Each structure stands twice: as structure tokens, then as C-alpha cells.
Amino acid sequence: MIVAARIFLVGGLTSFRALWYWLTPWIYVPTMLIAPIFQILLFAYIGRSAHLRSDEFYLLGNALQYASIPCLFAMGQMVSGERYQETLGAILVSPAARIPLFLGRSLPVIVNGAFVAAFSLAVGSLILGVHLPASSLPPLALVVLVASFSCTGLGFVNAAISLRVRENAVASNAIFGFLLIFTGANVPLDSLPGWMSTAAEGMPFTHAIAAARKLAAGASLGDVGGLVGAELLVGVIYGIAGYGLLRFFEVQGRRHATLERS
Amino acid sequence: MSSLRFLAVSWTLQFKMIMRSPFDGIGNVVYPLFFATVAFFVFRAGHSPRTLVYASFGAAVMGMWSSVSTSAGSAMQRERWWGTLELLVAAPRHFALVLLPATLGLATVGVYNLAATLLWGRFLFGVHLRIVHPLPFALAIVGTVLSFGGLGFLFAVSFVRWRAAWVLGNFFEYPVWLICGFLVPLALLPGWVHPIAWALAPTWAMNAVRESALGGTPLPDLAACLGLGLGYLVLGVLVSDRVLRAARQRGSLALT
Numbered sequence: 001m002i003v004a005a006r007i008f009l010v011g012g013l014t015s016f017r018a019l020w021y022w023l024t025p026w027i028y029v030p031t032m033l034i035a036p037i038f039q040i041l042l043f044a045y046i047g048r049s050a051h052l053r054s055d056e057f058y059l060l061g062n063a064l065q066y067a068s069i070p071c072l073f074a075m076g077q078m079v080s081g082e083r084y085q086e087t088l089g090a091i092l093v094s095p096a097a098r099i100p101l102f103l104g105r106s107l108p109v110i111v112n113g114a115f116v117a118a119f120s121l122a123v124g125s126l127i128l129g130v131h132l133p134a135s136s137l138p139p140l141a142l143v144v145l146v147a148s149f150s151c152t153g154l155g156f157v158n159a160a161i162s163l164r165v166r167e168n169a170v171a172s173n174a175i176f177g178f179l180l181i182f183t184g185a186n187v188p189l190d191s192l193p194g195w196m197s198t199a200a201e202g203m204p205f206t207h208a209i210a211a212a213r214k215l216a217a218g219a220s221l222g223d224v225g226g227l228v229g230a231e232l233l234v235g236v237i238y239g240i241a242g243y244g245l246l247r248f249f250e251v252q253g254r255r256h257a258t259l260e261r262s
Numbered sequence: 263m264s265s266l267r268f269l270a271v272s273w274t275l276q277f278k279m280i281m282r283s284p285f286d287g288i289g290n291v292v293y294p295l296f297f298a299t300v301a302f303f304v305f306r307a308g309h310s311p312r313t314l315v316y317a318s319f320g321a322a323v324m325g326m327w328s329s330v331s332t333s334a335g336s337a338m339q340r341e342r343w344w345g346t347l348e349l350l351v352a353a354p355r356h357f358a359l360v361l362l363p364a365t366l367g368l369a370t371v372g373v374y375n376l377a378a379t380l381l382w383g384r385f386l387f388g389v390h391l392r393i394v395h396p397l398p399f400a401l402a403i404v405g406t407v408l409s410f411g412g413l414g415f416l417f418a419v420s421f422v423r424w425r426a427a428w429v430l431g432n433f434f435e436y437p438v439w440l441i442c443g444f445l446v447p448l449a450l451l452p453g454w455v456h457p458i459a460w461a462l463a464p465t466w467a468m469n470a471v472r473e474s475a476l477g478g479t480p481l482p483d484l485a486a487c488l489g490l491g492l493g494y495l496v497l498g499v500l501v502s503d504r505v506l507r508a509a510r511q512r513g514s515l516a517l518t
Contacts (some may be wrong), residue, residue, distance in 0.1 A: 026426045030433045038436035045446040046301060050308030170289040177296025191307035193479075251301050 004100040012104025016112075018085075019077060032112075036066035036120035037127065041188050044128055053182070053188065054130045060212045061185030063121035065205050067113040067148045068179050072172040074109040075155025078102075079162035089259055092250055102159075102243060106152050111146035114141075132216050137223040140212055145229055146207035150235030151179075154204050156242020163259070164250035184209050204238065207231040264384040268355060269363055276367035286333050286368065291375050294325035298379045301445055302387045312447075314389045319475055320444040322379040323468050326372030326406060327438055330365065334414030335431020336367045337364045348515060351506055358415070358499045365414030369407045375446035376403065398484070401468035405484045409463035409491030416494040419502040443468050 044058040077262065082088040091101070118141065125132055158175060162168045180186065182196055183205040189197040200206045211227035219227075253259040281287040338361060341347040344365045352361045373494035383389035417434070424471035440446060440465040441455050448456055459465045466487035467484040473480035507514040 024426065026424065027429050030429050035433065035436060038440060042436055042440045042446075043304075044298075045440060045450060047308075048314060048450055049310060050305045051310040052304055052308035095412060115310055167289070170284050170292075173289055173293050174296075174379040180296055181299050183304070187303040187307065191303060245323045 004097055007109075008100035008104035011101060012107050015105045016074075016108035019074060019081065030071060031197075032122075033114045035120055036063065036069075036116065037123055039066055040120060040124040041127065047186075053076050055128045056216060057213065058186060059121065059124045059128055059130050060216060061183075063124055064117050064144065064147050064212060065179055065183060065185040067117040067144070068121055068151050068154075068205070070116050070174050071109055071113040071151040071155045072147060072158050072175055073169070074112065075106065075152060075159045076107050076162045076168040076172050078109075079159045080168045080256070081091050083162075085258070092254075092259065098247060098250075099243070100245060102156070106156065106239075109155065110145070110148045110152045114145045114150060117148060119145045133218065136215045139215050139224070142221070142223070143208050143215065143228060143231075144213050146231050146235070147205055150204035150208065150231050150238070153235035153238030153242065157245060158241050158242075159162065160242050160245035160249050163176050163246065163253055179203060179205055184204070201230075202234060204231070204234055207234065265355075265359060268301040268359060269366075272319060272363035273366050276364045277370055280333075280367050280371055286329070286371065288341045290329045290332055290368075290371065290449070291325070291378055294321070294328040294375060295379060295382055297321065297324060297439075298382060299386075302383060302389075306387065307362065310458065314383065314387060315391060316444060316472075316474070318383040318387075318389045318391065319472050320468065321383070322376040323406065323464070323471055325375035325437050325440075326369070326410060327444075327464055328435055329372040329375050329407070330368050330410045330414040331366050331417070331431050332428075333431060334365045335417045335434075336423045336428035337361060337368070337414070337418040339425075339427040339511045342516065344439060351509075351515060353466050357501075357502055357506060358419075358495075361418055361502070362411065362415050362495070365418055366407070366411035368414055369411040372410060373403060373407060387432055391475070393475050395474045395480065398474035398480045399471065402467070402474045402480055402484055402487075404406055405470060405491070406464075406467040409487045410490035410495070412494035416501070419498050422505055438462060438464050441465075461490070462470045463487050463494070466490065 029086070032181040040059055040062040043062050047053050047055070047058050047187045079088065082091055121132075121140070121144070124130070154175065158168070158172060163169055165171055182192070182200040184200060185205065186190075189200055189206070189210075192200070208216055208228040211224035214224050214227070215221070250259075290505075299319045301321045301324075302314060305312065305314055338347065340349055348461060351357055353360060382397045384391065417431055418427075421430045424430060441448075441451060442462055443459065444464075448465070449461055451459075463486075465484045470480045470482035470487055472478070473483055506515075
């Protein structure tokens with residue numbers, strides 16, 4: 001149990017620190033702190049141009065949805081980064097239990113994703129002059145954390161794909177794009193075709209964004225409990241599926257000697 | 263003549279390499295389609311007099327810009343990673359002639375991007391396009407490619423001192439989408455943004471494409487777009503001379 005806890009905490013933290021070997025402030029600030037602000041502004045102005053929804057609608061949608069960048073890319077990097085540094089084989093040959101090994105690596109990713117979303121929300125609201133009620137801030141922080149958790153679940157699937165696909169950046173960008181369209185971040189779900197809004201129910205962010213908008217409109221945490229629960233459930237399902245895929249591709253990689261294929 | 267032949271051969275080679283790259287050849291074409299799709303949905307659901315045709319051309323030029331901005335910033339950096347930068351700098355040709363085909367190649371992928379977005383709008387959203395002035399429209403596309411290639415060249419030589427040059431290229435994707443009138447008219451943006459937009463060729467390229475497609479006077483916009491593209495090119499040559507001289511003096515070309 002103690003060994004598992006050490007793998008979870010120390011292993012996860014070490015892996016995340018290794019990510020900062022190349023994720024310097026020169027990269028982190030433009031991609032994680034400035035780019036989401038421009039994404040929020042872009043869609044808020046497109047919304048104004050198209051006369052569709054208010055700035056608040058796009059602020060909340062895009063601030064939360066942008067958490068997908070740190071969550072998807074960092075989880076993908078969990079595999080491709082190890083492969084690049086030629087440590088993937090050493091990790092997967094170790095007898096360490098896989099659940100604490102992989103979950104430990106996802107914990108800092110969740111925290112970072114939530115930080116990026118919260119920062120974007122705060123700065124975006126200041127720039128656009130969107131007022132969020134003070135009473136909504138604590139539940140909004142919880143929703144942001146749950147959204148980040150949920151997307152990190154999807155990030156597990158992305159990490160598993162990285163065991164088989166070389167171009168992880170292309171796959172991560174594609175998933176980001178689908179989330180941008182489907183989750184209601186910019187297009188109201190009732191304006192999407194039926195099959196798309198149905199598919200959106202099974203994607204990270206859909207329920208969190210809806211919950212965040214209700215909270216900003218004055219709802220209490222209890223009012224959006226169902227949405228938050230649904231978002232959590234989506235994250236758990238993706239996490240389990242991703243873990244299963246990781247184990248499957250690990251076995252396949254050993255069998256076909258393709259772990260180090262780069 | 264020899265320089266033109268050199269440019270043509272290098273452009274062909276670079277274009278082939280870009281099309282073989284999953285990131286530049288596939289990712290950079292598919293990625294803007296996601297944004298185009300959002301734009302189509304937003305404009306279809308909205309109550310604006312601006313139509314899906316307006317969004318279609320805007321999204322198409324957005325895609326053209328994406329293919330340049332994300333990769334041109336690191337065009338020189340890539341040569342460094344491949345270990346070919348020193349060889350290219352030492353080549354008897356002016357370095358600008360060696361690097362320009364790489365960014366022109368990226369801008370040319372943008373034409374594929376433009377076509378993909380327009381077809382996407384046609385078949386998925388039923389956007390029927392009728393080009394009012396076909397010849398000026400074709401010229402506007404060529405002008406857009408050339409000016410984007412020039413701006414990409416300026417990015418490539420300006421960012422070479424940064425190890426994370428690719429980030430700076432990415433960084434300019436959203437701001438240019440926002441302020442150059444692709445999907446948001448300049449009139450909606452604060453006044454202080456306008457002079458910045460006017461100094462950017464994508465603003466004039468977008469105007470030229472729309473004016474030629476929807477009916478208007480595209481030639482002044484096209485002239486401004488080409489003029490700015492030429493300006494970026496001249497500035498890029500000056501910057502590359504200065505950067506390379508400094509790198510030679512300090513032995514810092516490899517940045518290791």
C-alpha cells in the first residue's frame with residue numbers, strides 16, 4: 001500500500017516535473033495563459049458578429065473547454081515524452097502496479113488543467129467586463145476542477161492512442177477540435193443536429209459548461225448537482241476505458257516490439 | 263532566371279516534404295476545419311445579416327493563415343533540428359532564397375485549406391458560392407499565398423533566436439483570426455486595433471478575396487496585400503542578414 005502510494009505521489013510528481021524540462025515559461029505562458037484569452041475573445045466577437053449569444057456564454061464555454069489543451073497534451077506526452085527520452089520501456093518493464101503509476105501521472109495534470117481554466121475565466125471576465133456573482137465563484141471552482149478531471153479521463157484514452165500513434169500532437173488537436181464543436185462551448189446544443197447533441201452528452205465539458213452557465217445565472221450548487229455528477233461519471237468512464245486501452249496496447253506493444261517505434 | 267528556377271525547384275521540394283508531414287500536411291489542414299465548422303454553426307444559428315457565405319470565405323482564409331502561422335515560425339528551427347541549418351547558411355545562394363520556398367510551400371498548402379473549407383461549407387452546410395469576378399478572385403488567392411509566404415518568412419527569420427520558435431508561430435494564430443476581419447468585421451473591434459490590422463497583409467487579403475467573390479473592387483486591396491507582402495520580404499532579408507552575421511560572429515547558429 002505504501003509502495004503504491006509512493007508510486008502514485010512521487011512517480012506522478014517526478015513525471016510532471018520532467019514535463020517542465022521542455023515546457024518552460026516561454027512555452028507555458030503563451031500556450032496556456034495567453035492563447036485561451038484570445039480564444040475567448042475570438043468567439044465572443046464572432047458571437048457579437050453573428051448576433052447569437054452573450055459574452056458570458058462564450059467566456060464560460062471557452063474558458064472551460066480550453067482546459068482540454070493541458071489535459072489532452074500532457075496525458076499524451078505521458079507516453080510520447082517517455083518514448084522520446086527512451087524511458088518508456090524501462091517504465092513498462094518495471095513491476096510497479098499500473099493503476100498508481102498512471103493515476104499518479106494524471107493528478108498534476110488535473111490541477112494544471114483546472115488552473116488554466118480558472119485563470120482564463122478570471123482574466124477573460126475582466127477583459128470582457130462580464131460580472132460573475134461572488135456567490136457563484138466557489139461552486140464554479142468546483143465545476144472547473146470536475147471538468148478538468150473529466151477531460152483528463154479522456155486524456156487517458158489519448159495516452160493509450162499515443163502508444164500506437166506517432167503523431168500525438170495531431171491526435172490531441174483533433175480531439176480538441178471535436179470538443180470545441182460538440183460540447184456547447186460556442187454553439188448552443190439545441191442548434192446542433194440531434195445526433196451531435198446526443199453525442200455531446202457523452203463528452204467531457206458538456207455538463208460542466210452547462211452547470212457553469214447555470215451557476216453564473218444564479219443557480220446554487222444543489223441545482224446543478226445532477227450536471228456535476230454526470231460530468232464526473234463521464235470522466236470516470238473515459239478513465240476506465242483509457243486505462244483498459246493503455247493495458248491492451250502495452251501488451252500489444254510488448255508482443256510486437258513496437259513500444260519504441262518513433 | 264537562375265534564381266527563379268532555384269525558387270521553383272526548392273518550392274516543389276518543400277511542398278512535397280510538407281505534404282508528407284502528418285502535422286503540416288494533415289493536421290494543419292484538418293484543424294482549421296473544426297473552427298470553420300463552429301463558425302458555420304454560429305452564423306447559421308445567429309440572427310445577423312452576415313450570411314454563411316460571409317462565414318465561408320472568412321473561415322477559408324482562416325485556414326490559409328493557420329497553415330502558415332503554426333509552422334512558418336519554426337521553419338528555420340526545423341532545419342536546425344535536422345542538422346541542415348549550417349549547410350544551408352554556408353551555401354553560395356543568399357539564405358533568403360533558401361528559406362523563402364519553405365514558407366511559400368506552407369502558404370501553398372493554404373490553397374488546399376481554402377478549397378477544403380469551401381467544399382466543407384458547400385456539402386455539409388449547403389453554402390452555395392458564386393464567384394462574381396473569377397479572374398480577380400484567382401489573383402487574390404495567388405496574392406494571399408505570396409503575402410502569407412512573405413509574412414511567414416519574416417516570422418521564420420525573426421524567431422530564430424528563440425528555441426521555442428514554434429510557440430510564437432502558434433501564438434499569432436488566434437490574434438490574426440480575430441483582428442483581420444475573417445469572421446469579425448473590423449468595425450466591431452476597438453479603434454486602437456484598426457492600425458494594427460491595417461499593417462497586416464491578411465486583412466487586405468481577406469478583403470480582396472471577399473470583394474472579388476461577392477462583387478466589389480478587389481484590386482486596391484490586392485495591391486495593398488502584395489505591397490505589404492513585399493515589405494515583409496525585404497524586412498525579412500534585412501533581419502536574416504543581421505541574425506546570420508551575429509550568429510557567425512558568436513558561433514551561436516546551433517543554439518546548443
